[in-house]
Amino acid sequence: MSESLKRTFAVFVEDKPGVLNRVASLFRRRSFNIDSLNVGTTHEPGVSRMTIVCEADEDKAKRIEANLYKMVNVLWVDDITHKQSISRVLALIKVNCNHEQRDEVLKICEVFRARAIDMSPDRMTIEITGPQDKVEGLVSVLKPFGILELVQTGTVAMTRGVEKHELAHPTVPASRNSAA
Amino acid sequence: MTPANPKLKNRIGESLSGSQIIWEALVREGVEVCFGYPGGAIMPAYDAMTEYPIHHVLTRHEQGASHMADGYARASGQVGVCIATSGPGATNLVTGIATAMLDSIPMVCITGQVPSHLIGSDAFQETDITGCTIPVTKHNYLVTEPEQIAPTIREAFYIARSGRPGPVVVDITKDAQQKSCVFEWSDEEIELPGYRPDYAPLADQLDDAVDLIKNAKRPILFSGYGVIKAQATESLTRFVETTNIPVACTLLGLGGFPATHERNLGMMGMHGETWVNQAIQDADLIIAVGMRFDDRVTGNLKTYAQNAKKIHIELDPAEINKNVRVDVPIVGDAREVLEALTPLVGRCDRPEWLAYIDESKGGSAVRDIKNLPDLGKLYAAHVIHDLYRFTEGKALVVTDVGQHQMWEAQYYKHDYPRKLLTSGGLGTMGFALPAAIGAKFAEPNESVWVVCGDGGFQMTAAELSTCAQEGVKVNIAIINNGFLGMVRQWQQFFYGGRYVATPLLSPDFVKLAEAHGLTGVRVEKRSEVEAAVRQAEATEGTVVIDFRVEQEDAVYPMVPAGADLDKMIQRPGKPGEPEHNPIFETGEDS
Numbered sequence: 066m067s068e069s070l071k072r073t074f075a076v077f078v079e080d081k082p083g084v085l086n087r088v089a090s091l092f093r094r095r096s097f098n099i100d101s102l103n104v105g106t107t108h109e110p111g112v113s114r115m116t117i118v119c120e121a122d123e124d125k126a127k128r129i130e131a132n133l134y135k136m137v138n139v140l141w142v143d144d145i146t147h148k149q150s151i152s153r154v155l156a157l158i159k160v161n162c163n164h165e166q167r168d169e170v171l172k173i174c175e176v177f178r179a180r181a182i183d184m185s186p187d188r189m190t191i192e193i194t195g196p197q198d199k200v201e202g203l204v205s206v207l208k209p210f211g212i213l214e215l216v217q218t219g220t221v222a223m224t225r226g227v228e229k230h231e232l233a234h235p236t237v238p239a240s241r242n243s244a245a
Numbered sequence: 246m247t248p249a250n251p252k253l254k255n256r257i258g259e260s261l262s263g264s265q266i267i268w269e270a271l272v273r274e275g276v277e278v279c280f281g282y283p284g285g286a287i288m289p290a291y292d293a294m295t296e297y298p299i300h301h302v303l304t305r306h307e308q309g310a311s312h313m314a315d316g317y318a319r320a321s322g323q324v325g326v327c328i329a330t331s332g333p334g335a336t337n338l339v340t341g342i343a344t345a346m347l348d349s350i351p352m353v354c355i356t357g358q359v360p361s362h363l364i365g366s367d368a369f370q371e372t373d374i375t376g377c378t379i380p381v382t383k384h385n386y387l388v389t390e391p392e393q394i395a396p397t398i399r400e401a402f403y404i405a406r407s408g409r410p411g412p413v414v415v416d417i418t419k420d421a422q423q424k425s426c427v428f429e430w431s432d433e434e435i436e437l438p439g440y441r442p443d444y445a446p447l448a449d450q451l452d453d454a455v456d457l458i459k460n461a462k463r464p465i466l467f468s469g470y471g472v473i474k475a476q477a478t479e480s481l482t483r484f485v486e487t488t489n490i491p492v493a494c495t496l497l498g499l500g501g502f503p504a505t506h507e508r509n510l511g512m513m514g515m516h517g518e519t520w521v522n523q524a525i526q527d528a529d530l531i532i533a534v535g536m537r538f539d540d541r542v543t544g545n546l547k548t549y550a551q552n553a554k555k556i557h558i559e560l561d562p563a564e565i566n567k568n569v570r571v572d573v574p575i576v577g578d579a580r581e582v583l584e585a586l587t588p589l590v591g592r593c594d595r596p597e598w599l600a601y602i603d604e605s606k607g608g609s610a611v612r613d614i615k616n617l618p619d620l621g622k623l624y625a626a627h628v629i630h631d632l633y634r635f636t637e638g639k640a641l642v643v644t645d646v647g648q649h650q651m652w653e654a655q656y657y658k659h660d661y662p663r664k665l666l667t668s669g670g671l672g673t674m675g676f677a678l679p680a681a682i683g684a685k686f687a688e689p690n691e692s693v694w695v696v697c698g699d700g701g702f703q704m705t706a707a708e709l710s711t712c713a714q715e716g717v718k719v720n721i722a723i724i725n726n727g728f729l730g731m732v733r734q735w736q737q738f739f740y741g742g743r744y745v746a747t748p749l750l751s752p753d754f755v756k757l758a759e760a761h762g763l764t765g766v767r768v769e770k771r772s773e774v775e776a777a778v779r780q781a782e783a784t785e786g787t788v789v790i791d792f793r794v795e796q797e798d799a800v801y802p803m804v805p806a807g808a809d810l811d812k813m814i815q816r817p818g819k820p821g822e823p824e825h826n827p828i829f830e831t832g833e834d835s
Contacts, residue, residue, distance in 0.1 A: 079439060082387075083375065090379045124566055131563035137384045137404060140439040 067123035071100060073152060073222050076115040076133055077141040080106065084138045088115065091136065097121065097129050101154075101219030112140065116152075116221045145224050152222035155192070156200045157182075161211035162189040170210065177203040188213060252298035257430050263391035263422040264293035267355065270398035272297055273430060276326050278686045279355075280304055280313035282337075284330025285370060287357030289422035302686065302715055305707035307334050309679040311341020312705070314352050316643060316680030319666040321687035322476075324351040324405050331357045332370030335416070336377065340673060342412045343381040347670025348497060349470065351410035353401045360420040361389040374416050383411030389418045391426040403435045408442025409561040410474065444562070446577035446585060453573045454532075454556045455589045461530035461554075463598045464490045467513065470669075471535015471560060472501035473662040477580035481534065482506065484587045489595050491602055493521045495536045496650075497669040500659035505638075510602065514542040515804045516651040519813055520606040522804065526811040527601075528553045535559065535579045538568040539670070544810035558582045614801075614816060619771050625649055625724045625794045627771050629656040632694065632722060635778040641684055641691040643667070645677035645701035647731040649724035651800040653696045675704030681719045682711060692782060695721040699751045700729045709761045712787040720781040721789045723754055726796045734799045738814065758789035767791045 078084045085104055092099050100118040107114045121129060126144055133142045162170050163186070170189055174181055179193035193203050197220060204215065253272050261269065267290050271279065278300045283291045294301055304310040307329045314325030325345075329338050335356040345352045359368040375387045384404050386397050394417060401413040458464060472481055478501055485492055485508045492502050493513040502509055511518040513525060522544075525531070531553045536542070543549045546568065557564070557571040558579055565574040575582050614626040629652050632640070638658055644650040644667040659665045666684055668676040677697040685693045695702075702723050712719060724730075733747040755765030764784050768777045768791065781788040801816035 083379075086376065087379055094380045124570075127565075128563060128567060131561075131565070134441070135561070135563050137437060137440045 069120055069122045070146070071118055072121050072126050072144060072146040073150070073220065074117045074129065074133070075143040075145055075222060076117055076139060077107070078113050078115060079138040079140060080111050080113045081138055084113070087136055087138065088133070091132055092119070095132060097125070103219035103221050116219065118220050145222060149225040150222050151225060152196055152220050153194055154197050154200055154218050154220050155194045156215065156217035158191045158193070158204065158207060158212060159214040160189055160191065160207050161187065161213060163187050166210060170207070173203070173206050179203055250298060256428055259428055260425050261428040262289070262293060262425045263394050263417065264289040265296065266391060266394045266428055267398065267417065267422070268293055268297040268299060269428060269430070270395045271299060271326060274398065274402045275323065278302060278317065279326040279328055280310040280683060281328030282307050282310055282330070282334060284334045284357065286331035286359055286419045287328060287334070289419060290328070290355070290357065290417070302682070302711065304679065305710050306705065307337030308340050308675065309705055309708045309711065311338040311352070311354065312344065312676050312679035313683030314354070315341055315345045315350050316666055316683030317687045318345070318350045318352055319680070320641060320663055320684035322663065323687070324353055324402055325683060326353050326355070328355040329357070330370065331359055331374070332372045335374035336372055339377060339381065342378055342414065344668050344671045344673040344676060345412040346381045346383065348668065349410050349474065350412065351405040352412040353398070353405050354412060354414045356414060356416045357422070358387065358416045358418040361418040362420070364418070374414060378414045381412070382414050385414035385416065387416045389421050391421050391424045394421065395428065395430055400435060400437070404440065443578065444560070444576045446575050446582045450573055450575045451582070451585055451589065454575060454586060457530055457554050457556060457573060458488060458532065458586070458590050459593065462595065463528045464530035464532065465524055465528040466490045466492045467495065467531060467533040467536050468492050468498040468502045469495045469534060469536025470497035470501070471579045472498060475535065475579035477583055478502065478662050480580045480583040480587070484583045487587055488590050488593045489599065490532065491524065491599065493517070493525065495539070495542055495669070496654055496667060498536060499654060499665050500662045503660040504658035505660055510606070512654050515544070515806070516655065516800050516802065519802050519815070520602060522810045522813060523605050524602050525550050530554050530556070532556045533558065534583065537564045540568070543568060544804045544808055548809040621770065623769060623771055623792065623794045624798060625652045625726070625792070626656050628722065628724060628774055628792050628794060629653050629696065631771070631774040632696070632778055633657045635775055636692060636694065636782070639692065640664070640694045641666070641688060642694045642696055643677045643681035643684055645697035646672045646674045647698045647701060647729070648734065648800050649696050649698050649730070652724070674701040677701060678705050678721065679708045682708060682715070682717050685717050685719055693719045695719055697721065697723055698730055699723055699725040699727065700749055703751065706757070709758065709763060709787065709789070713761045713763060717787060718785065719787050721787065723789065723791050724794055725751065725754065725791050726794050726798065727751070728796060731800070733797070737797070737799065739805070754789055754791040764788045765791065767793065769793045
């Protein structure tokens with residue numbers, strides 16, 4: 066039994082009504098716990114791409130993949146957990162910040178390569194894009210100022226390099242080849 | 246694909262209503278009978294039905310319609326079709342849909358939906374049936390335009406029957422049924438970009454399996470419903486006769502390999518035979534064909550077949566390593582895989598292993614109730630055993646869920662596939678009678694027997710009226726013990742004998758049959774069983790036999806839920822022995 070860790074799946078689905086509902090229903094029904102789910106269009110017409118992050122060991126990951134493949138609207142599933150990949154979340158953070166604190170907050174933003182995108186006399190809204198841990202780092206540093214609001218997207222992820230997803234020639238679930 | 250139904254006019258290219266297109270599509274998919282119940286949102290479709298060569302069976306409840314479609318599919322191997330209106334009509338189908346889903350039964354359910362402009366408004370009889378059925382269907386559709394009807398129904402049939410079969414819901418709005426469009430129909434092969442129903446076995450997996458089989462000293466093969474689905478009975482028999490591997494069946498696998506074949510050990514699992522479960526625990530190789538290691542089959546997974554390597558031949562990749570970790574998965578059609586394996590493995594002999602199993606078989610068979618003398622009492626096992634003898638093992642038996650279901654599985658020896666229909670995965674009480682009606686429509690020449698309990702029968706007893714209206718002939722053997730027997734048995738074993746909500750008052754079933762214009766017979770002694778069975782076989786029209794059996798008999802042997810497979814509760818050997826073995830504390834409430 067391999068250890069349980071956060072897994073990232075890139076899931077290509079047909080852009081049809083109800084697909085998100087089907088995928089979410091599958092995860093709920095099989096007790097696969099979703100950490101985050103992001104969905105959006107791709108450059109290919111009719112194809113949406115989901116990035117699903119969930120905690121699973123190797124066996125469970127294969128079952129998740131196989132179960133996703135069973136769905137008629139799912140085109141391609143890629144478990145990119147162990148692949149060279151880039152993953153990003155975007156967060157907007159509104160903090161208490163009076164004019165005396167502004168410089169300090171802006172400096173923090175600089176360190177995290179975050180940007181101030183809105184300001185009022187006693188508050189500032191910051192935008193940050195990066196891996197989840199970087200966002201969490203910024204949040205922890207801003208906490209003493211008093212966070213008023215925080216919103217963030219789910220993870221979006223992509224493998225590095227030129228790996229191309231051959232939607233026209235769907236692959237098969239890894240569990241087909243998986244012996245214990 | 247499209248059968249040239251001579252009764253169907255070619256109306257391709259004509260302007261037809263959505264309602265007409267529904268039936269055009271169904272007829273072109275080979276549908277001859279469908280089971281349903283009309284209502285507001287499906288009325289346009291019903292109105293168009295009479296133009297088409299499809300027989301519609303009016304049920305007494307939509308659940309009955311879904312089980313009938315299911316029974317039709319199980320008996321014939323074809324897609325069963327049921328039809329219902331929106332809202333309660335559709336939700337009443339859900340139990341039957343879930344039943345079909347868990348047992349991989351191909352079924353298409355057509356439901357009416359409120360007009361598309363009312364969707365989402367909590368309109369009269371509106372439910373989101375596509376939303377409701379996502380978890381219990383293989384796929385489903387909401388159709389709001391007449392143009393989508395024909396291609397959607399075609400896709401629905403393709404998905405329902407291909408790969409690992411399952412139910413598909415097509416929800417069609419009332420306005421889509423009423424509007425017209427040019428009818429088009431394509432016979433080309435369907436290609437869905439995200440759907441891969443058929444995997445061919447991989448060569449290296451076959452090679453690995455051959456190595457394991459050749460080197461196994463104590464192998465055992467599991468025959469599941471996948472064998473029946475793949476029509477693999479002959480291939481399996483050849484494989485078994487070549488390799489001399491004993492066979493154990495799952496509940497749904499019964500009949501997939503002849504029960505009277507010398508290599509057939511019988512059923513495995515919770516109420517499987519002692520020697521079968523023992524052989525599984527002693528085996529050094531399991532070849533699981535078309536089965537999914539259900540918890541009722543494995544018992545405690547931690548102690549399950551610990552010494553056995555496992556080969557899993559299965560159509561659905563998502564079943565691999567789901568419950569039991571396997572050494573060699575082979576994803577593919579059971580028949581194809583077995584046919585590929587047989588010549589590669591070649592002849593094997595294993596006299597010691599077979600002799601060992603035979604010995605343990607002899608040891609536990611003495612406890613068989615079948616061998617008890619006739620003490621004037623009527624035991625359910627006797628009823629089933631006699632039913633088997635007097636129908637010469639040839640009946641198509643449809644069982645409900647509970648004690649009688651297990652007794653049937655133990656005592657009615659099925660030598661042919663599709664002769665036992667039962668709700669295995671979902672365990673749906675009330676399944677038997679409507680499923681038997683569906684089966685009778687699929688196989689009108691078969692002698693169809695319902696074996697059910699007094700509890701399950703009453704869940705769908707209203708379908709007796711359907712039997713009467715349709716002139717359908719099924720024989721119904723009610724194993725009437727005045728209890729919800731299986732629950733009572735668990736209460737006896739695991740809940741200190743507190744019979745909470747299990748004593749069951751039933752109507753007079755003989756009079757109930759007669760009230761429907763049908764024949765009712767009561768049997769209270771074993772000596773009366775034969776005459777009743779023969780009378781039922783000879784009577785025109787449906788016959789209900791009320792078998793008044795021993796009230797507090799239990800199904801033995803039994804593996805308590807979650808217990809080790811080889812720790813079975815045995816039937817007490819002779820009068821005076823303790824009522825049952827005290828190993829009940831391992832039972833879980835599941």
